[in-house]
Amino acid sequence: GAVVSQHPSWVICKSGTSVKIECRSLDFQATTMFWYRQFPKQSLMLMATSNEGSKATYEQGVEKDKFLINHASLTLSTLTVTSAHPEDSSFYICSARDRASNTEAFFGQGTRLTVV
């Protein structure tokens, strides 16, 4: 299957700082990338949908000014958690949709964020 690389795999940051997470499709062009958040023992919750070249669409309850998403190219999307707080500590996962496959999306490895 197609490869989606997410970086970093884990990060610890101080409260109040910002953290950027990258999601790259390595061998295909991703017209759409999705950002999820997963708390322990919970399901993946979609945060936002990112289409290349346009503004991201955020799910209800997700603060767009806090979770900045940029999808400037067909292979890269970034999620920046601004002014992070301990409650933002979570497992963040991106997925990218392969234009050629029409419906299938592939997941990155995930980023474990811990805010102290």
Added chain:
Amino acid sequence: QKEVEQNSGPLSVPEGAIASLNCTYSDRVSQSFFWYRQYSGKSPELIMSIYSNGDKEDGRFTAQLNKASQYVSLLIRDSQPSDSATYLCAPVDSGAGSYQLTFGKGTKLSVIP
């Protein structure tokens, strides 16, 4: 609001047995369904997709879909300890060309050696 219901488990089966995982969903327009496997601390990996009513087999895995009942299941034959993971059901919402997955909370499967 779209809902996906799965028995959270844990579902325990002995090695070599058949594991049966079930999922119901509320969105009648969903046409595609994915089953993902997620190991603890890892991101989900796709194991099966199904688009039509009936059964779809891939190795030890069989997905079953009944759109009228809004029900999809996954059977794992000859279960192995390495199958121990959380299995996530995900109908696809392709409305307005968006393509979004709605995940259930997952069923935790434990295969006992």
